[in-house]
Amino acid sequence: MPSTTTASIRCAIIACMTLGILLLMPPANGQSIALTFDDGPNMADHIGLSAADRNAAILRQLAAARLKSILFVTRTDADPTRNELIRQWGASGHQVGNHTATHPNFEGTSLAAFEQELLACDQAIRDVPGFTRRFRFPYLKEGDTAEKRDGFLQFLDSNSYQTGPVSVDASDWYYSQRLSTRLKDHPNADTQPYRDAYLRHIYGRAEYYDGLSRTVLGRSVAHVLLLHHNLINALFLQDMIQMFKDKGWTLIDSDVAFKDPVYAMRPDILPAGESILWALAKKKGVPGLRYPAEDDVYEKPILDRLHL
Template identity: 45%
Template sequence: MTSWRPALRRAVILATMAYAPAAHAQSVAFTFDDGPRLETTPLMSPQQRNQALLDALAAHRVQAALFVTCGFGADKPEGYALAKAWGQAGHALGNHTMTHPDLNDAKLSLAQYRQEVQDCDRITASLPGYQKWFRFTYLREGNTPEKRDGMRAFLRQSGYRNGYVSLDTSDWRLDEKLNEVLRADPKADIAPIKQAYLAHLRQRATAYRDLSRKLEGRDIPQVMLMHHNLINALWLKDAIQQFVDMGWTITTPAQAFADPVYQLQPERPAPGQSLLLSIARTRGMGKFEGWERLVDDGDFEINALAAGAGARQQE
C-alpha cells in the first residue's frame, strides 16, 4: 500500500511522461553527506581533504551538493570556512542536522529532531549556495508513523525538499577500512582498497539503474550518496571518470530532483534505504535478484579485501 494519494500519483505519472524524453540518457548527480569534517585522518588535513574534493569536482566541471552536518565542523570558524568554499565554488549546500542523530532511535523525540534541523539551518542559511534541502540521517524517516508523518509535515511547512537518495553507496565502510589500514601502517599498499571502492560504485550504479528500469520503466537521473571523507578526497576524480567511461552523463542535484520520481513519498518498512528500494518495497516487489548486494553495507567488498590480504600473506 502506498502513502501517496491517487491524485498525486496520477499527476506524477503525467509529469513523468512529459519529462521522459529529456531524461532518456542515464545521468547521475553527486551529493556528499556529513561534511565538512574537522577530524584527523591519515595523509590529509581537514583543509586538504576539503580542497581535494573541490579540486576533483572542478576538474570534471561537476556541480554537486554538500549536506552539512553542522556539528562536525561548520559550527566552528575553520569548518565554516570549508563549507563556505563549497558554496563559493558553485555547489549547493543542504541540511543534514546538527549532530547526526538517528530518528529511528526510540529515545529521540520528533521535537528533538526538528530542533536539530532548525539549529543547523541557522548556520547553513548564511552560506553561499544554501538550498532548503534536507536529508534524513542514515536515510531513516522515523521508527513510528507519527515521526515519519510529523517530519514530512514539518519539512513541507518549512519549505524544505527531502534530499532523497536513489543511488546509495557504502563508501563510508570502505573509508573506515582505508583509515584503519593507514593508521596501522602509513606506507601500506592501498591500491586494493581503491580498486574495491571503484568496483563498488560501479556495481551499485548498475544495480540501481536496473532497478529504476524495473520500477519506472526508464532511466531516472540518479542522486548518488557519498561522504565528505578521506576515500573520496583521494579518489573522487577517478570515480567521476569511471562514470564518464561508463557512458553516464553528470547532472546537477537540482536537475535530478526535478524528476517526478523525487515527488513520491513511499513508506519505508525497512530503515535506511534508497528511494528506489523504498518504492520497490512499498509496491510489494519483494526480494529480487541482486537485492542483497544493495543492503550489505559493503560487506562483499570488505570480505573480498580480507580474502585478498590473506592470500598475499601466504605467497
C-alpha cells in the first residue's frame, strides 16, 4: 500500500496535470479574437499624434499584450519614411498584407483593373519584412457579379494568395474621425469620453457578430476584428485589449485566428463581401441584418447625443 506521503504526491501530480490541461484549453464556450489593421500609416495626418508616433504606439501596445497582428497596406509610394514605418511591423514580428495599390471599391472596378491593383501592391511590398500573401478587400467589397467574385478568387489562388476576411466589422474609422475633428479645433479636449464611447462600440459589435456566429454556425468562431491604423487605436488599443480580457475573451494572434475554417467558407451571395458571419447570415436568410453592414449612419446619432 502506498504511504500517505506517496499518495499525497500522486494527488498533487494529478492535480497539476489536470490544471495544465485546463490551462491549454480555451474556456468552454469562451470567445477569442485577433486584432488586424488596415490602411495607413497616413503620413499627412498629424492631428493628435504624428504617423510615426501612432505607429510606435500601436506596436508598443501589441507588444505589451504579446500579440502578433497583420497590417494590410495599400501600395507604399516612394516615401521612405512611410516605408520605414511599415517595415517596423515586420521587424516586430507582425505580418504585412496586401490591400491593393489605391484602395478602389471592387464594385466600381473591372476584374482586370482590380487584378492589376493587387499586382502593383505586391510588387511594392514583397520585399518588406513580414510580407505575407494575404489580401484584404478594400471596404470588404468582394465583387458585385459572380464573374468578378469568382474570377478574383481564382486569381488569388493562382498567385498563391489567401484572403484576409473579418468576422467583426466595426466603425473605428468613424470614431477616430470624430475624435480628430474635436482635437483639430480643441487640441486639449478631454479624450476620455471618446475612449469610453469607442470601447462600448467595439464591444457591442463583437457581441453582435459573436451572436451571429452562434446563430449561423452554432459556435463562436476565432474572431478577426477589423481595425485601422488611426489615432483612436494608437491612444486606446491597450484599453480595448484589457476590456476584452475583463469580459472573459481571449486575445489571439491573427495567423491563429485565420486558421478557423470559417474563413475558407465562400457563401454564395451578391454583392459578395462584408463580415464572413454577416455574409453567411445573409445567405441563410437571418432576419434583421442591417445594411450597410457597418456605416456611420448608425454611429452618428450616438456620438451627436454625447456631444462628441
